Amino acid sequence: MKLYSSKIPVIALDIVRALTVDGDLETSNPREMETDIEAVLREYLRMERNITERAKDRVEAVGGTRQDLGKYKKALADQHNVGTGTEAISYILNQLLIIFMRSPHVDEIFAEDDAIRRKCRRVLERHMNEDEVIDQEVRDKIKNIQEGTKTWEVEYARVMDQVKRKHGVNE
Numbered sequence: 001m002k003l004y005s006s007k008i009p010v011i012a013l014d015i016v017r018a019l020t021v022d023g024d025l026e027t028s029n030p031r032e033m034e035t036d037i038e039a040v041l042r043e044y045l046r047m048e049r050n051i052t053e054r055a056k057d058r059v060e061a062v063g064g065t066r067q068d069l070g071k072y073k074k075a076l077a078d079q080h081n082v083g084t085g086t087e088a089i090s091y092i093l094n095q096l097l098i099i100f101m102r103s104p105h106v107d108e109i110f111a112e113d114d115a116i117r118r119k120c121r122r123v124l125e126r127h128m129n130e131d132e133v134i135d136q137e138v139r140d141k142i143k144n145i146q147e148g149t150k151t152w153e154v155e156y157a158r159v160m161d162q163v164k165r166k167h168g169v170n171e
Helices: 005-021 030-062 066-079 085-102 113-128 130-141 150-167
Strands: none
Touching: 005 030, 005 113, 030 066, 030 085, 085 113, 113 130, 130 150
């Protein structure tokens, strides 16, 4: 699962709609609430990029392998209490609940935390699973090339750029 910066405004809008339409919370200014949600998501991306860069630097410094990158990234994420990988959505949900409680743009919360989490999780999973859909579409387009070869790597990257543009997904 991956969070794309280009999808952040759409995710924020979907979360506000999901929570306000059913009356889980009330806001007098939905656009400002979207801005609060966008801020949480952008901060998550910033922290994740920072952790990834620091992990890459560490791997480079010690001469590690690609597998070491994941270990260093996990250790740095744990050190900074940031969820990555499969823990990303849970971390983001916690941050969203905090912002809903503190935001001056959320007038009233009527639903329990678990109900809000479930609705927000559905929205996040729908948008963050797009990465898997894109990967499958790319693989389907280059299925005639043997995976693992240099040609496959080059073609995968080229087709991935095309498919991401088609889906309106940017890093």
